[in-house]
Amino acid sequence: MATTVQWVSAARPRTLPAAVAPVIAGTGGAAALQAADPVRAVLALVVALLLQVGVNYANDYSDGVRGTDDRRVGPFRLTGSGSAPPGQVKAAAFAAFGAAALAGLALVALAGAWWLIAVGAACIVAAWYYTGGEHPYGYLGLGEVFVFVFFGLVAVLGTTFTQAGQVSWAALAAAVGTGALACALLVANNLRDVPTDALAGKRTLAVRLGEGRTRGVYVGLLAVAALAAVLAGLQRPGAPLALLSALAAVRPVRAVLTGATGRELLPVLADTGRLELVYAVLLAVGLSV
Secondary structure, three states, rough: OOHHHHHHHHHOOOOOOHHHHOOOOHHHHHHHHOOOHHHHHHHHHHHHHHHHHHHHHHHHHHHHHHHHHHHHHOOHHHHHHOOHHHHHHHHHHHHHHHHHHHHHHHHHHHHHHHHHHHHHHHHHHHHHHOOOOOOOOHHOOHHHHHHHHHHHHHHHHHHHHHHHHHOOOHHHHHHHHHHHHHHHHHHHHHHHHHHHHHHHOOOOHHHHHHHHHHHHHHHHHHHHHHHHHHHOOOOOHHHHHHHHHHHHHHHHHHHHHHHHHHHHHHHHHHHHHHHHHHHHHHHHHHHHH
């Protein structure tokens, strides 16, 4: 039976910034429209965190029962390690999704935009079928599409809309930039797992492209985020403040371009997550002034 520490370790959003950063950026977008609401921002944060926990458990369960984690070099997994029965991990995933749905309903009620219920349902369905079901799209190289859409466009613009009742071009640019960095985090993760994913038949984008081109994609996504901050500056002059986050990009970019592999890429994951968070904070500040 898994210990409490193991459950927390498996549920802990190792990609925590991918949940927090969009809410920060989206709230900055709302502030630019003079409509930031701390209560709704907190609710959006709760939804994002619970969805991330649910995704972690869902991936743990689905990858574990498929045997994808049998040769895992990344962080601890409950199912793959045999520390918890698969059914318990699956139940934990759906419990997190259910809690996210309840928090989402409260946010929708405050915003008065009931059509967002359909968006929330799509988020949960997409989160499960990322690695779940008979034909998981994460195994087909489409994981980055999911992350960009749901942890970029939907999360940022949804946060802005539930507070301001509208979105702006600056908020859209913020969504693109934040989504690009969330994708970079996934690309780094999948770059680390190329050898084991290929053996397990998990055809991620990194497996399909190969390590060399995947390293180029990582750097390209960081460039997209920088360009998005510049474009946001056309509407909100302070937005390019986010470019200062480039200082946090030096170490992970150097590691990726100099050929880091396997466990050597674990610091890159942490650094990329930190970069996304710093970018979102600076962008939110820039959008607010």
